[in-house]
Amino acid sequence: MPMRIIETVWITLSDGCRLAARMWLPDAPGPVPAILEYLPYRRRDRHRGDDAILHPALAEAGYAAVRVDMRGAGDSDGLMNDEYTPQEWSDACEVIAWIAAQPWCAGAVGMIGISWSGFNALQIAALRPPALKAIVTACSTDDRYADDMHYMGGVLLNDNLQYGATLFTWTPTPPDPDIVGDGWRDIWLERLQAMDQPPPARWMRHAVRDDYWRSGSVCEDYAAVQVPVLAVGGWADGYTNTVLRLLENLPGPRKGLIGPWGHAFPHIATPGPQIDFIGYVTRWFDHWLKGERTGIMDEPMLTCWMQEAEPARARYPARRGRWVAERRWPAESPGARILHLAAGGLQPAASPPFAITVCSPATTGIASGEWCPYGWGPDMPGDQREDDAGSACFDGPVADTSLQILGRPIINIELAADRPQAMIAVRLNAVGPDGASIRITYGLLNLTQRNGHDRCEPLVPGGHYTVRLPLKAVAFELPAGFRLRVAVSTAYWPLAAPLPTRAVVTLYAGSVELPLRNDIIDPCAAPDLGAPRSPAPVPARVLVPPQRGRLRLVRDMDDGDTTLEVARNLGALMLEETGLRLDALGRETYRVNALDPLSASSEAVRSAGFQRGDWQARLEVTTRLSADHDGWRLESSLDAFDHDRAIFSRRWEDYFPFFPGARPGGEVS
Template identity: 25%
Template sequence: MAAALMAGGMAVAGGPVPATAPVLAGPQFGHYSPAAQFDGIISASQYVTMRDGVQLAVRIDRPSQGGKLVEGRFPVIWHHSLSISQAAADGAGDRVSDYRRVQELVRHGYVVVQVARRGNGQSFGAMRGYHDRNETQDAFEMVEWLSTQPWSDGKVGMYGCSNTGDAAMQSLTVRPPALKAVWAGCFSWHKFDAFRRGGIFAQWGTGPSRTLEQDMAVAPVDGDGDKRLLAVAAQQHRNSTNLFEMWKSLPYRDSWSPQVFSRFWGEGSIASYASQMRLSGVPVYIQGGWFDELRDQGLIARMNLPGARILIGPWKHCDNDDFALLQEMQRFFDRHLKGIDTGIDAQAPIHYFTMNAAKGSEWRASQSWPVAGATPTPFHLSAKGQVGAMAATPVKAPWSLSFAANYDVRCPDAGSGSRVQPCHVVGAGPGFAGRPVLSDTEVTGDPLVDVWVAADGSDANVFAYLEDVAPDGTVRVVTEGRIKASLRATSQAPWALPAGVPWMRAYAQDAQPLTPGEAVHLRFAMMPTSWVFQKGHRMQVTITGADHRERLREPAKAPRITILGGADRAAQVILPVVR
């Protein structure tokens, strides 16, 4: 089949989108926009005491009419955040648009609540790790407290994105009876796979961290105008775990942390409690973006939580640009907290945006992931000297291409914070480019990399980027994958993964150091994407030995890496081409 894709150029038949992955009429899937019931919001804040005496700060937004508080019972939506102030440093900060507008749902008959997690914002206590079981137990108690307040009708929903999306998902693992719906964006299914992806510490974030001065700058809880209580809370925060130092000390999935006395990758991951989450039966709506480093985690979570929905747009971390995300959130919560038929149940559980698709056909729907019609299609790598190429047919003659890893790689346009993106850096590593595609070619799914490499050290970090090369030479990174060569051993994953995606257990006992100069087989996944390579553009795979996002290199460095192919050594990228 692969040979048929070549005809003077790299030609992959685009064809119509299958009926099982329909093109949607527009981004507002339900066109659901009910009128507001109330004209105002009244806020109040207080402390709520947890089981161990730690006090959490809570801000409660309730509906008002004509300037007067509306009495009555309403469903509650709450946010397990980093402060009750919705400040730029909370959650994903000012990059988030509609997540910062959820209070507007108060006018539609909800009570919306902000809760500062222990060790953060106005709350007391210290943060032990990141989404540990202390925080999760707090979530259980908070759901039950919210459900019994005189302004609550007993039905509770949660929302969040980034670290607060993770906090919302964590609540499912303890199954609070009053929790009826969760909306979560850009979170991790398993923290090792999210923050040590491929065994490599190359991530833009290491969790919340604030100075004493920053803690004291937040607005205090009502009645603490002199910030006396806030000062005590801020001092207690100094005892929180330094997440960067902890994550540095955990190179394997089963590493033990003496800082928190657990194998924390497991303790802090919702994947460890998948059966409890399924037993909860709580409806879940997941949001992701094709330019977010956690997009694969959301898709994996949906696969392992029957009935969950997912929305993936052309966005960076927690962004939604001009998409009416708050409208979609209301459609979800109105269905599950108010029992309104919003049309959401009749629609496919997966909505995704296809980059570069024809205008008006970008939004697609699917019943499953991988999507119907996506065919794993191998594209073979080869090289003549230092010139790499990619083609539909393999090269039988043995070949090799050696390069020096560039550890001073710079990416000036990569962004900062959670907007950090992978980028093409000229000279960072060899590129394997195909011929121009003869027709628009859609790749939707999880690309795989299958190569043999050798290095002159005991280990090597290997990065692979799928790129789109325009006729004018402009290079755009479509998606990327990475693997620490010593952690290449694959295992059967303890949860569902997309078909064909390999999984590395990455326990300490699985580490296989390299013998300098000896070739090893690497097979790893790139993160999922949905991208149309337009007619005349070229597909390219670039392989490097370093990335500008690396926070730590362990072991030190492998100055030269060699890619090998031909004969019985596979050198290919397998792309999910939609016919």
């Protein structure tokens, strides 16, 4: 269908703030439904490539596609210094009302989004703006504390640092002078001055699941979300738990789709196979926004990729497996299979108590992969044997038939620790006949949050505790000839920021509950998801190729120091449509000594640059995390340059005690 593309449309809110939008309008004889994506990632440049694939395809399907930069982002007015705020949601409700009132709109609006825009699609749906009729949320979460890039099981993730550095770089970027005119520099300085604290510091001030995290977590009131929800995820992504929880808890029409993918829309995601996601989404919106009978709601509630065992690699072009489906979720199943931890391994019956100690080297976790892989670099979990060597391992018998796991395995462990604070990482692995160890799924638990993530209670050294740890949701078929392994460690570096002391944890008893799938009970065929359409790339010249993933591991054989180098570059592009050169470069360095976790440090460096003719603007950000025996130390810097002249510079130093009252912290400008 022919379309009209409008580069910039201004949406004026009730307080006078103007939001910049880009629109793709189909050449239709009358008004059409609209689909909104609403996020801060600069529609004019940084997100232009992704927008050029999704939104024209929606317009071709007969929708008005609207891409809006949030308040304070890109070319929009105003200020923004945090994610998922009431202001963000209020603005979005006004935007939806504005779209519905336009002469080219039929009055029905949908939302689509991935990551940030997937988060706020759920959050805005919970506010029930009248014109919003259905949403698609991908790679998002319904629980901001349990499943985001900050904490996992109450354990501080190093993604809090690296993503915080990324957000710190892009939040105060300048608007485009071609859009806002000569006042671009004043707007930029205002955004820079508004950065009162580094994002990682804000999130570390909320180390437990308090009101900050409950705000924007739709799990607090699933009933508030009444519109139909299509929830999408990937088994390699960091946010997979969300899909199954939404299917189980939302009151309205819903559908789930989980592939083998990393953090990307399924038509471009790796590992493959990719699908015709745009066609699938079109069928979803045709049903709910146009009232057409597409058959999508006659299909199973959950469609997912059942992963099959294959050699572990840091990067996969595609994952071995097949599509399976469940008519409803939770599905009818044979129930959980319970295996018990014993001195001799995993057993079907409870065994006498045992005492197995584990005090992992601080480098245990080197094969973890990223918390949130994107799939286009070496960021996936590798062979687990090295991490198994630093763990207490419990092996089951060799399977004589295949076993399908679908859902969240749960680990129950009775344990004690010799320190007031400790963490455990639990991995469920598949061990092949050759001894290779494949991570099926995993979970982390901060043992000071054993009684709930809303509190932090020091351990009594030597005291016995029983903890329950749900692992990440997964679909995996254990083949005959393989065995299951439960591996328990006290470190998971660098995915998790290491605690400064090596706690000794003693395990006394435990079990693993495996959610089994049986397609004989309620057989259900997976729908045909089709092959992806060939996207039309945005006209651009690649000046510096993008690069992402864990690139280099260096171990000093003399003193045992270990350094991991990570690339996080979008690269440098010349965008031909706007004549803009965009640079987006980043790297991280993680260091630790295997026997001295107090030596650990994490550093993230980011830069973003914009250049067109005489316009040259650049930001540089550095964040560094270290610890002493009492708490975390976060050092941050933000510098901005007009050409090569520094126009803004600020430094912060923050301290966060492990336990309240241990030591005061502060900020230095």
